[in-house]
Structures are given as C-alpha cells and as structure tokens.
Amino acid sequence: MASTTTTTSSQFFFVVSIISLLACNSANGYHLSPNFYARTCSNLQTIVRDVMRQAVTIEKRMGASILRLFFHDCFVQGCDGSILLDDTDILALAARDGVVLLGGKSWQVPLGRRDSRTASLSKANSDLPSPFADLPTLISMFAAKGLTARDMTILSGGHAIGFSQCSLFRNRIYNETNIDPAFATARRANCPFSGCDTNLAPLDSTPNRFDNNYYQNLVARRGLLHSDQVLFNGGSQDATVRTYSINPAAFLRDFGAAMVKMGNISPLTGTHGEIRRSCRVINS
Known part of the structure; x- marks a missing residue:
C-alpha cells in the first residue's frame, strides 16, 4: 500500500470529532478492545458509520482516502493519530467503514488507542513505502513494523480502491x-x-468497488504502480497473489485480519499519549 494521492478529509474528521468523541473522551483503560467505548460512548460506531456513509455517497474516493490515511498513521510512529494530529480510533473505524461501504467485508476494530502529542515529517518521509520500491525493500519496511510479507501483500489489496x-x-x-x-x-x-x-x-479496474480485481490485474501485468506489480513478478509473493486473484472470499476475510494486525502497531495506551479534550487540538 504505497503512498498515493488522497482527497481532502478534514471536513470528515471535523464532523465526526465534533459529533462524537468530544462528548466521549473520558474512556480509560490499558488494552485495545472493540468494546472500549461501550459505557462512555455506546453509539460511537454508529455515528462514525453514518458520517462515512454520507461522505462516501458524496465522493466515493473518500473511502480510499481514509483507508490510506489509516495506513499512513500506523506506519508513522504507530497508530496514534499523529498523521493528522486527530483521533486515531475514529480513523480506524472510518477506514473499516469505508471498505465496507464499497463492498468489502466488515471486521471488529479494537479500540482504546490514545493520541500522540507529536507528528514527525521526517518519519513520514522515511517510514512510508514508496510507490517505486522493489519487493525486498517493501518486505523489509513491513517487517520493521512487525508485519510479514504475506501481511504486506494482503494490505496492498487496499489498492483495490482509489486512484494515483x-x-x-x-x-x-x-x-x-x-x-x-x-x-x-x-x-x-x-x-x-x-x-x-x-x-x-x-x-485497479474497479476503483470504487472493494474486490479482488487488484490481484487479477497483477496476474495480467496490469498493476498501476511499480510497488504493486513487484508483488507478482516471479518472486516470493506470486502464490499469494494468485490465491487472492481466484478466491475473493479469502481476500476479503484476510484483509480484515491484516487490518487488525496493522492497527496494533505501537498504539498508545494506559498513561501514554493523551485523551484530547478536543480531538483536533493537543491538550494544553
């Protein structure tokens, strides 16, 4: 899932932040759980889903944009909201909902990440995979985040939606x-x-539909980015690409599991980071 152009998402996060977590920022705990906000903000997931539905209805590219932002957030300093200095749990939920709204399969999102107080441009430049990267480089960069080569190939399926x-x-x-x-x-x-x-x-050939056409395109040598096609070019990931090109159910299932694993990259929990009074502003 190499870095590509995304559409603006500031309005989306403003709406969601104001409606939901501003009123629900008192949750505490030390472990990620899908039920983290069950007592403090029981309708959080419904709120995020409804706003994402509105956003994707207006602009289908929003689903891909939010998915890409979550990937970037997790790869830069871990999943801590530092990519936008915004709430990371909102981003995790919105990424899932964007995929589902475009035809993907849902998954449970562990919640309870606290937010970072810092953002790093240098880490963004060094930690995000390049669209020009070769396969060994991609495998190494994902391994540095605790992700396997197979995880990388699955998560690259996020390019089933969007543009470059x-x-x-x-x-x-x-x-x-x-x-x-x-x-x-x-x-x-x-x-x-x-x-x-x-x-x-x-x-891929169906940029507004989350399906396995991305892998079919790779087998047909129709990958758009260099970092896409290297997944199917006589290397270690050819078999995985072939599997997902003929088994859409397996891809949709495994993508959710890989997203959960990625969402566990160095989250801030317990007393680390902060629970913001306003999701878009660091606590003073």
Whole structure:
C-alpha cells in the first residue's frame, strides 16, 4: 500500500470529532478492545458509520482516502493519530467503514488507542513505502513494523480502491517491460511522457468497488504502480497473489485480519499519549 494521492478529509474528521468523541473522551483503560467505548460512548460506531456513509455517497474516493490515511498513521510512529494530529480510533473505524461501504467485508476494530502529542515529517518521509520500491525493500519496511510479507501483500489489496497520480506511475508505463502493452497504452493517454503530473488513473479496474480485481490485474501485468506489480513478478509473493486473484472470499476475510494486525502497531495506551479534550487540538 504505497503512498498515493488522497482527497481532502478534514471536513470528515471535523464532523465526526465534533459529533462524537468530544462528548466521549473520558474512556480509560490499558488494552485495545472493540468494546472500549461501550459505557462512555455506546453509539460511537454508529455515528462514525453514518458520517462515512454520507461522505462516501458524496465522493466515493473518500473511502480510499481514509483507508490510506489509516495506513499512513500506523506506519508513522504507530497508530496514534499523529498523521493528522486527530483521533486515531475514529480513523480506524472510518477506514473499516469505508471498505465496507464499497463492498468489502466488515471486521471488529479494537479500540482504546490514545493520541500522540507529536507528528514527525521526517518519519513520514522515511517510514512510508514508496510507490517505486522493489519487493525486498517493501518486505523489509513491513517487517520493521512487525508485519510479514504475506501481511504486506494482503494490505496492498487496499489498492483495490482509489486512484494515483501520473507522476507516480509514469516510469512504469513508459519504461518497464513487465506490463501489458494494451494497459500501458491506455494509461499513456492520460499520462503523457512529461507534464500533467497530477492526472489521475484508477489503481485497479474497479476503483470504487472493494474486490479482488487488484490481484487479477497483477496476474495480467496490469498493476498501476511499480510497488504493486513487484508483488507478482516471479518472486516470493506470486502464490499469494494468485490465491487472492481466484478466491475473493479469502481476500476479503484476510484483509480484515491484516487490518487488525496493522492497527496494533505501537498504539498508545494506559498513561501514554493523551485523551484530547478536543480531538483536533493537543491538550494544553
């Protein structure tokens, strides 16, 4: 799930933060649990789901944007809300709901993460996988977060939804050989050899539907990003990609499990971090 362009999400988080966790920020505890807010904010998940439904109805790309933000949050300092200095539990729930609204399978989201007091641009630049990364680099970066190569291949399936900018796939469609010629030609129509860097192309053939077409595209050498196609290029992940390309139920099931595992990357709990009085502002 390499870094790609996302649509703005500030309005979404403002609405959710104001409606929900501002009134529900007194929860405490030391372990993540799907029932963490059962007593203090029992309707939290309903609130987040309803707001996500409204957001995705208006702009389907919002589902992909929020999913990408959660990935970025967890890879930079752990799942602590530092990517936006916003509430990390809201982000975890919203990422799940965005996937479900676009056709994915639901999963239980462990809750109870406290929020960071800091954000790090340098860590964002060093810890997020590049869309130009090769397979060994990707495996190493995911391993540094406690995730296996298989986890990486499953989580890369998040590219089942969303779009990417021309600047991030131009080299692939003009210079790489492990690409379907017809696919490369089609993408060049909207991504010239120079200029138009921000033009968008779908990450897979059904960018508004969370399905296994991403893996089918990889088998057909139609991966948009270099970091996508390296998952199926004669390497260690070929078998996993083939499995998910023919077994959509297995992908949808395993994606939820991998998201839970990713959501457990270095969460702040207990007395670490803070419970914000306002989700968008560090406590003074």
